[in-house]
Amino acid sequence: MSNKGLRKVDILFSQYSVAPYQILKQTMKKNKADVLTEINESGLRGRGGAGFPTGMKWQIMADEKAEEKYIICNADEGEPGTFKDRKLLVEVPRKVISGMAIAAWITNSTKGYIYLRAEYNYLIPALKKELEVFEEYSKQFGLDFPIEIFSGSGAYVCGEETALIESMEGKRGEPRNKPPFPTQEGYLGKPTLVNNVETLASVSMVCRYGSEKYKSLGTDAQRGSKLFSLSGDSPKEGVHEFELGMKVSDFVAEYGDGDTKAIQVGGVAGYCIPRKNFENTIIGEGNTTGGATMIFNSTRSMYNVIHNYLEFFVEESCGQCTPCRVGTQQLLKGIEAVKVGDKPECYLQDLIKLSKTMKITSKCGLGQSVTNSFTSIITNFPEEMIY
Numbered sequence: 275m276s277n278k279g280l281r282k283v284d285i286l287f288s289q290y291s292v293a294p295y296q297i298l299k300q301t302m303k304k305n306k307a308d309v310l311t312e313i314n315e316s317g318l319r320g321r322g323g324a325g326f327p328t329g330m331k332w333q334i335m336a337d338e339k340a341e342e343k344y345i346i347c348n349a350d351e352g353e354p355g356t357f358k359d360r361k362l363l364v365e366v367p368r369k370v371i372s373g374m375a376i377a378a379w380i381t382n383s384t385k386g387y388i389y390l391r392a393e394y395n396y397l398i399p400a401l402k403k404e405l406e407v408f409e410e411y412s413k414q415f416g417l418d419f420p421i422e423i424f425s426g427s428g429a430y431v432c433g434e435e436t437a438l439i440e441s442m443e444g445k446r447g448e449p450r451n452k453p454p455f456p457t458q459e460g461y462l463g464k465p466t467l468v469n470n471v472e473t474l475a476s477v478s479m480v481c482r483y484g485s486e487k488y489k490s491l492g493t494d495a496q497r498g499s500k501l502f503s504l505s506g507d508s509p510k511e512g513v514h515e516f517e518l519g520m521k522v523s524d525f526v527a528e529y530g531d532g533d534t535k536a537i538q539v540g541g542v543a544g545y546c547i548p549r550k551n552f553e554n555t556i557i558g559e560g561n562t563t564g565g566a567t568m569i570f571n572s573t574r575s576m577y578n579v580i581h582n583y584l585e586f587f588v589e590e591s592c593g594q595c596t597p598c599r600v601g602t603q604q605l606l607k608g609i610e611a612v613k614v615g616d617k618p619e620c621y622l623q624d625l626i627k628l629s630k631t632m633k634i635t636s637k638c639g640l641g642q643s644v645t646n647s648f649t650s651i652i653t654n655f656p657e658e659m660i661y
């Protein structure tokens with residue numbers, strides 16, 4: 275466990291007073307392979323939740339040969355408790371668009387899309403204005419890379435990259451089997467790179483500051499800085515940026531209300547950490563993190579918390595595969611039965627086993643991740659689950 279302490283930084287939202295799209299212009303003066311090496315060496319991993327190394331994904335995409343290749347900025351942001359991508363699109367859209375353009379330049383991609391969740395449609399006029407500015411500058415730099423906005427339809431599962439692509443193709447938003455991965459066969463069957471909003475903005479920062487500086491932030495296990503959307507029982511709700519590698523105890527000391535009993539890291543797809551583990555848990559190390567962080571104080575019922583999460587999963591399961599469609603319903607019914615005394619406490623262990631089976635047998639990350647919050651809440655707060 276490597277602890278860097280709680281270090282607030284201001285990188286992703288920093289405003290700089292150079293002319294528009296200068297990072298892109300300066301980057302395009304370099305050798306493509308060198309820039310890709312910089313991104314690889316920065317240690318940047320995807321900020322959409324799964325944490326795949328960004329440079330490696332871009333290399334795979336660059337190696338694909340096709341006349342048409344697409345870059346998609348994933349701005350679906352449907353995870354409950356996350357709102358960091360919206361802030362980036364509102365405050366520093368230029369960094370996100372620059373990241374898309376650098377990706378297009380390196381991977382020889384022909385067109386870009388911003389997949390925007392429907393609830394963020396009010397951002398479209400400002401984004402379109404910014405895209406006009408981008409078009410003007412990119413042409414000056416000799417880059418032919420049009421970007422369009424695609425408005426989603428409000429399903430959480432459409433944030434999963436293959437469901438997102440299905441929905442862009444006008445089909446039901448249901449995840450595909452992988453392989454083939456989108457970089458091999460994505461939108462309209464062409465190689466497609468899907469990256470999170472924050473990942474793309476972070477690439478711009480790697481290009482601006484260089485991999486050495488970026489890599490000096492964080493720890494060996496996780497490099498760079500990261501945005502956290504903080505909600506719940508905190509006097510300081512909002513979006514905060516930190517160097518990666520801080521202990522939960524440091525985070526809670528700064529952002530809790532003095533009565534924190536648990537913290538959920540990585541949103542509903544992540545883990546619940548009880549007070550007894552605050553000291554020995556590093557946020558993001560061994561617990562997935564898209565950045566949604568919820569603080570619960572002693573007035574909160576953890577039964578209500580997991581009940582709420584399960585209702586969300588039941589609602590958002592696309593229903594395509596049985597373990598997820600039926601499993602989410604059974605978990606919900608199961609905890610309700612234990613709570614009213616229709617099932618004994620030991621039944622919770624059967625439910626944990628079911629959630630672990632869902633992890634192995636579900637088709638996509640939605641069904642696979644249910645066990646994270648389920649097992650961590652049930653195991654740490656069994657006394658709150660019973661009659």
Ligand SMILES: Cc1cc2nc3c(=O)[nH]c(=O)nc-3n(C[C@H](O)[C@H](O)[C@H](O)COP(=O)(O)O)c2cc1C
Pocket residue numbers: 319320321322323324325326348349350351352353430431432433434435436468469470471473474638639640
């Ligand atoms: C149910 C589900 C919802 C997801 N929602 C999002 C989302 O809203 N935004 C996002 O960037 N990634 C989301 N992802 C992850 C994407 O599938 C994909 O891994 C990500 O966009 C890749 O970008 P990155 O490499 O920059 O992290 C979701 C995954 C699942 C399983």
Ligand code: SF4
Pocket residue numbers: 431448449590591592593594595596598599636637638639640641642
């Ligand atoms: S795991 Fe759930 S959301 Fe994913 S494909 Fe299966 S039913 Fe759909």
